[in-house]
Amino acid sequence: DADSLARETPGDVRTASGTPLAVTANVGSSREAAVALERGADGVGLFRSEFLALRSDGVPDVDAQTEAYAAALDRFPEGRVAVRTFDFGGDKPLPGTDGTGPRGVAGSLATPDRHRDQLRALCRAAADGAGDLTVVLPHVTRVEEVTAVRDHLDAVTDELAEEGVAYERPDLGVMVETPAAVELAPELADRVASVSLGTNDLARYVLGTTRDADPEATEPAVIRAIERAVAAANDAGVRVRCCGEAAADPDFAAMLVGFGVTETSVAPDAVPAVRRRLDGIDADAAAVVAERAAAASTKSEVDSLLNRES
Ligand code: PEP
Ligand code: MG
Numbered sequence: 001d002a003d004s005l006a007r008e009t010p011g012d013v014r015t016a017s018g019t020p021l022a023v024t025a026n027v028g029s030s031r032e033a034a035v036a037l038e039r040g041a042d043g044v045g046l047f048r049s050e051f052l053a054l055r056s057d058g059v060p061d062v063d064a065q066t067e068a069y070a071a072a073l074d075r076f077p078e079g080r081v082a083v084r085t086f087d088f089g090g091d092k093p094l095p096g097t098d099g100t101g102p103r104g105v106a107g108s109l110a111t112p113d114r115h116r117d118q119l120r121a122l123c124r125a126a127a128d129g130a131g132d133l134t135v136v137l138p139h140v141t142r143v144e145e146v147t148a149v150r151d152h153l154d155a156v157t158d159e160l161a162e163e164g165v166a167y168e169r170p171d172l173g174v175m176v177e178t179p180a181a182v183e184l185a186p187e188l189a190d191r192v193a194s195v196s197l198g199t200n201d202l203a204r205y206v207l208g209t210t211r212d213a214d215p216e217a218t219e220p221a222v223i224r225a226i227e228r229a230v231a232a233a234n235d236a237g238v239r240v241r242c243c244g245e246a247a248a249d250p251d252f253a254a255m256l257v258g259f260g261v262t263e264t265s266v267a268p269d270a271v272p273a274v275r276r277r278l279d280g281i282d283a284d285a286a287a288v289v290a291e292r293a294a295a296a297s298t299k300s301e302v303d304s305l306l307n308r309e310s
Pocket of ligand 2: 198
């Protein structure tokens with residue numbers, strides 16, 4: 001029944017020819033990471049760290065952040081947890097601010113003390129928690145942002161080493177969720193260990209619409225942006241996961257596999273259905289669907305390829 005299906009064992013989703021695929025979860029707390037584990041997630045593909053601050057009316061101190069990240073890592077001793085640095089701005093203003101000013105990683109770089117505190121908490125959690133940590137930068141629009149974060153990470157790890165505090169240096173990844181990041185995807189992918197596609201923001205920026213409950217990720221212009229970003233990541237040999245809500249539709253997730261995505265991160269409740277759709281998937285057939293979707297000129301063509309109503 002549906003309940004027992006929700007409790008599948010993580011870690012065993014593969015294509016028909018044996019390529020491992022990860023189905024991970026988007027979470028906003030370590031408690032939600034526990035729910036994700038119950039639903040059969042292989043890890044956390046996106047921990048929206050700004051939710052820690054939105055819930056507690058301000059940015060938690062280093063110790064509290066360390067604890068929250070380490071608790072999520074402890075849920076997935078064999079898996080990977082991708083914690084995104086604070087993504088304040090727009091629809092998620094830092095409590096006490098009006099949400100104007102630089103968004104995402106640019107906002108972090110504009111508040112270096114807060115940014116270094118977060119990196120310090122992440123490096124400590126990587127040593128304390130069981131699973132592997134990736135730190136993902138939101139709303140990247142410039143190569144220099146990655147370089148600047150790496151410099152901060154160097155400084156923070158030097159400090160921790162000097163102080164004799166246990167730490168591990170996490171991998172770095174970027175969100176590709178702006179048209180700028182799609183344009184720069186080859187250069188970005190060359191500088192990081194993984195790329196996270198954010199189809200929620202990417203759809204609205206590509207289409208020039210406001211963000212709503214259902215960004216039109218099946219618009220051909222969005223599909224082509226996804227195709228380019230995934231190809232750039234694959235060419236650079238880096239892991240590519242998709243974290244937008246569009247991947248919660250199992251047929252959309254299957255198309256992503258056809259483009260070369262090997263990890264889809266969805267809301268915990270969507271994990272079981274995506275796992276069922278992707279396990280044993282014929283990757284060649286998925287690639288044909290992906291190719292047709294990328295060649296489509298209308299949304300209704302894409303929708304019908306994905307068995308959706310337009
Ligand atoms: C996205 O933009 O697709 C994404 C995953 O990030 P968020 O929904 O948190 O903006
Ligand atoms: Mg986003």
